[in-house]
Amino acid sequence: MSHTTHPIQEDDLHAYIDGQLDDARIIEVEAYLAVNPADAERVHAYRKQNEMMRKMFDPVAMEPVPAEIKGEVKRRSDSPRKVIAPILRYAAVVAWLVMGGVIGWILHGTEPTEPVRVATFAQQAAIAHVVYTPEVLHPVEVGADQEAHLVKWLSKRLGADIKAPSLVSVGYQLLGGRLLPGDSGPAAQFMYNNESGKRLTLYVRTKVKDNEATEFRFEQEGKVGVFSWKNGPVGYALSGELAKPELLTVANAVYHQIQP
Amino acid sequence: MNQINTLIEEQIPRLRRYARALVRDRARADDLVQDTLERAWEKRQLWRPESDIRAWMFTIMHNVFVNQLKQSQSTKAFVSMEDEEHEIPVRATQDDDLEMRDLLSAIGRLPDEFKEVVLLVGLEQLRYEEVANVLDVPIGTVMSRLSRGREKLRALMSGIPSPTLRRVK
Numbered sequence: 001m002s003h004t005t006h007p008i009q010e011d012d013l014h015a016y017i018d019g020q021l022d023d024a025r026i027i028e029v030e031a032y033l034a035v036n037p038a039d040a041e042r043v044h045a046y047r048k049q050n051e052m053m054r055k056m057f058d059p060v061a062m063e064p065v066p067a068e069i070k071g072e073v074k075r076r077s078d079s080p081r082k083v084i085a086p087i088l089r090y091a092a093v094v095a096w097l098v099m100g101g102v103i104g105w106i107l108h109g110t111e112p113t114e115p116v117r118v119a120t121f122a123q124q125a126a127i128a129h130v131v132y133t134p135e136v137l138h139p140v141e142v143g144a145d146q147e148a149h150l151v152k153w154l155s156k157r158l159g160a161d162i163k164a165p166s167l168v169s170v171g172y173q174l175l176g177g178r179l180l181p182g183d184s185g186p187a188a189q190f191m192y193n194n195e196s197g198k199r200l201t202l203y204v205r206t207k208v209k210d211n212e213a214t215e216f217r218f219e220q221e222g223k224v225g226v227f228s229w230k231n232g233p234v235g236y237a238l239s240g241e242l243a244k245p246e247l248l249t250v251a252n253a254v255y256h257q258i259q260p
Numbered sequence: 261m262n263q264i265n266t267l268i269e270e271q272i273p274r275l276r277r278y279a280r281a282l283v284r285d286r287a288r289a290d291d292l293v294q295d296t297l298e299r300a301w302e303k304r305q306l307w308r309p310e311s312d313i314r315a316w317m318f319t320i321m322h323n324v325f326v327n328q329l330k331q332s333q334s335t336k337a338f339v340s341m342e343d344e345e346h347e348i349p350v351r352a353t354q355d356d357d358l359e360m361r362d363l364l365s366a367i368g369r370l371p372d373e374f375k376e377v378v379l380l381v382g383l384e385q386l387r388y389e390e391v392a393n394v395l396d397v398p399i400g401t402v403m404s405r406l407s408r409g410r411e412k413l414r415a416l417m418s419g420i421p422s423p424t425l426r427r428v429k
Contacts, residue, residue, distance in 0.1 A: 011403050014410070018381055020388060045417075046410045050382040052363050053281065057383055060280045061273035131273055137385055 008032040013039060017047050019137045054138060059181050061131050122228045125203035125237030126221035128180055128189050133199040140176030140191050150177050154188040160206045160234055164190050165257040170250050172200060200240040200247075202254060208235030216255065218244060227251035231258060264304050267313045268297065274384065275317060281379050282325065284368060292328065296321040315386070318394045322376065329372065359417075366416035374409035377402055 008029055015021040016029045033040040132139055142150040147164060155162045157179055164174055172192040180187045180203075187205040208230050216229040221239075225247045228237035236258060238251045275296060279289040299320050300307075307316055367375060373395075380391045388406075392399040 010407050014381075014403065014406055015388070018385070018388075042411070042414065045414045049363060049378075049410060049413055052360055053367075053379070053383045056360050056364065057277050057281045061277040063276070135385070 013043055014046070017043055017050065051138075055141070058131075062127065062181060120219075121205065121208055121235050122217075122219045122226040122237050123221055124182065124187070124205075125201070125228065125239050126219075126224045126226050128187070128203055129201045129224055129226075129239035130222075132178065132189065132191065133201060139199070141178035143176040144174040146176075147174065154179060154204075157186050158188055158204065158206050159185075162188055162204055162234075163258060165202070165254045167192050167200075167250060167253055170253045171195070172250065175199075198240070198242070200238065200242070200250060203237040203239065205235050206233050208233060216251075218248075220244075229255065264307065268300050268304075268317070271314060271317045272297070274314065275321060278318070278379060278384055279321065281367070281383055282372075282375065284364070292321065292325060295324045295328070299324055312390070315390045315394055318380065318384070318386070318390075319396075322394055325372075325376075362417045363413065366413045369416060370409055370412060374405050374412065377405040378409040378413065381406055 012021065012025065012029050016026060021029065033043060142153065144150075151162060151164055154177060164177065166174070171194045173194070175191040175193055177188055177190040180189055182205045184207045185205070187203060190202040190204070192200045192202070210230075216227065219226045219228070223241050224239050225242060225244055226237050226239045227247060228235065230236075236254065238247065238254055240247050240250070242250075272293070275293050276289065279292045279296075280286065283289050283292060296317065300317055303320065307313070367378070370378065376395060377391060380386045380394060381388070386394065388399055388402050392402045395402070
């Protein structure tokens with residue numbers, strides 16, 4: 001053992017928790033933690049803090065833009081002409097940003113003239129796709145290594161038999177899934193990726209109304225393509241930034257596994 | 261011009277998530293987001309397209325937040341965090357619920373400069389260098405606040421008495 005390693009410092013433990021450590025150092029930190037139970041316990045506690053924070057606050061990113069902001073914007077836009085020009089300009093910008101709301105920010109290139117009030121089922125799926133697929137460290141709450149637990153948990157929370165379809169035949173592996181707040185109760189999201197790291201999500205919600213989704217159909221929400229359909233009260237939406245024919249291949253694979 | 265609109269818009273969900281964790285009160289959090297959006301628009305010429313829009317927006321939010329704190333302290337209109345109801349944005353199982361309440365209350369008791377670091381790293385998953393840039397402090401300060409902030413949270417959650425945090429510059 002002639003080569004020397006730097007002793008493990010406090011900063012290493014945090015970088016280990018936050019995924020900001022290189023592979024070689026990870027091994028050294030893990031070896032250190034194996035023989036330093038007090039530090040291992042701290043690392044466990046800090047990691048849990050991160051997980052709980054995300055669990056508590058991730059849903060905020062999914063909420064529609066609140067009425068308070070809309071009200072504020074409306075007051076500004078309605079204020080008389082004598083208001084100095086810059087304020088009007090900023091109010092216009094904020095109104096612009098808010099009107100499109102959560103929907104607008106994924107509908108690139110769409111004219112933001114008509115406020116969209118309620119996200120359709122496919123749009124909800126697209127929003128969830130856009131929010132969670134860029135997550136590097138925690139794209140899912142429960143990983144595919146615990147698939148049985150994941151499926152059981154989501155089925156229980158949604159009150160329906162939910163399956164995580166296997167998409168290996170079309171080149172995608174299950175990464176895991178998460179529980180999300182939906183318009184009418186909880187929704188589930190399964191995430192998949194292929195060898196080049198491309199991610200797809202399958203969004204599942206119960207109590208989907210007939211006017212939200214019925215037959216198999218395609219919608220383009222900005223960069224995200226969504227195939228959605230309804231099987232009884234359960235709605236499915238497959239989202240991905242793929243060309244329509246490629247996404248269709250995957251959607252077919254999902255569809256055939258889910259339909260009885 | 262349209263491009264910056266789109267880029268700013270894309271950040272809204274993340275800004276709202278961070279703001280809610282930072283100030284907790286829903287209305288104040290949304291005020292913070294709105295002020296940040298306005299400020300970003302005013303300063304849009306200063307943004308360089310090759311830089312990361314997310315870090316830029318978080319920097320603006322930090323500055324707006326600090327200014328709001330200064331103003332509220334000078335007018336003494338600031339409500340004590342301890343009196344506020346602990347609002348959890350997501351429903352959880354009962355066990356989780358208790359732990360989340362503990363964590364939420366502990367976060368509320370962290371001094372702001374520690375809270376910002378803990379949240380930017382833990383919730384927003386910014387890299388340490390990015391946090392240093394956002395807060396305009398040396399990276400050593402980020403690491404020190406992170407370490408002490410996390411330990412303070414752990415102590416508060418487990419009921420262990422812990423020394424009060426002093427500001428580090």
